[in-house]
Amino acid sequence: MKHSNDIYRVPSIVLSIVGAYDLLRGFMHTFLLKWSAANFARFDMATVPEDQVFLLGVFGISNFLTGAVFLLISRRARHLSPHILIFIPAVYLLGWAGIWSNGIHGQAAFNGKYFMFIYFAVCLLTYAYFLINSARLNQTKL
Numbered sequence: 001m002k003h004s005n006d007i008y009r010v011p012s013i014v015l016s017i018v019g020a021y022d023l024l025r026g027f028m029h030t031f032l033l034k035w036s037a038a039n040f041a042r043f044d045m046a047t048v049p050e051d052q053v054f055l056l057g058v059f060g061i062s063n064f065l066t067g068a069v070f071l072l073i074s075r076r077a078r079h080l081s082p083h084i085l086i087f088i089p090a091v092y093l094l095g096w097a098g099i100w101s102n103g104i105h106g107q108a109a110f111n112g113k114y115f116m117f118i119y120f121a122v123c124l125l126t127y128a129y130f131l132i133n134s135a136r137l138n139q140t141k142l
Contacts, residue, residue: 005137007082007130007133007134007137008078008079008081008082008130009078010126010129010130010133011078011081011082011085011126011127011129011130012074012075012078012081013074014081014085014122014123014126015070015071015073015074015081015084015085016070016071016074016075017122018070018085018088018119018122018123019066019067019068019069019070019071019074020067020071021067021119022063022064022066022067022070023063023064023067023068023071024067025060025063025067026060026061026062026063026064026065026067027060027064028040028060029056029057029059029060029061029063030057030060030061030064033053033056033057033060034053036056037053037056039111040110040111040112041056041110041111041112042109042110042111043056070084082126082127082130082131085123085124085126085127085130086123086124086127088119088120088123089120089123089124092116092120
């Protein structure tokens with residue numbers, strides 16, 4: 001495949017970065033759990049139930065998994081990268097809908113949410129970039 005026509009190059013690079021970021025999140029949520037809980041989740045460690053901190057750590061385990069899977073896909077199945085990038089915010093949206101459907105509306109002022117907004121924006125913008133390049137490539141083939 002010609003390098004200039006490689007519409008999967010940028011999405012696979014971005015998915016690699018997202019995967020590395022998820023590995024970092026996994027490390028922070030598990031091995032730096034108390035520090036992350038206090039500084040990113042902004043838990044009052046003197047009053048927060050230990051089960052809540054434990055669940056934050058459990059989420060870190062899933063970050064290790066997604067990070068590794070994203071890195072694997074970006075290296076071994078690059079053609080799936082753009083689709084995974086759009087799948088990420090879609091799944092979070094589905095999860096939020098499920099949480100909200102149970103009447104749970106979190107009001108926590110955690111600092112990590114700003115990183116997540118950037119995370120989702122990068123995924124969406126990269127997917128849009130892929131769609132534009134895909135359309136351009138299809139037009140040149142006509």
